Amino acid sequence: MIYKVYYQENVLEVPVRENTKSMYIQADSEKKVRELLQGRNYNVEYIQLLEGKHLEFEQALSHFELEQV
Structure with missing residues (x-):
């Protein structure tokens, strides 16, 4: 699953x-996304699961790139 994470640096x-x-992160769950970001000094505002047409739309954007964590 792919998640979109909204955050402050x-x-x-x-x-x-x-x-x-x-940023976009591939993970099995929202909990896993939070675990992956735990070592960064980010203020995570919202984690949104992307699927279906919404995921297709985001992937079509020029700035879509999966974050390597």
């Missing part, structure tokens, strides 16, 4: 919507 800063970034 620094866990110590107050989240600002304009600074939200996203």
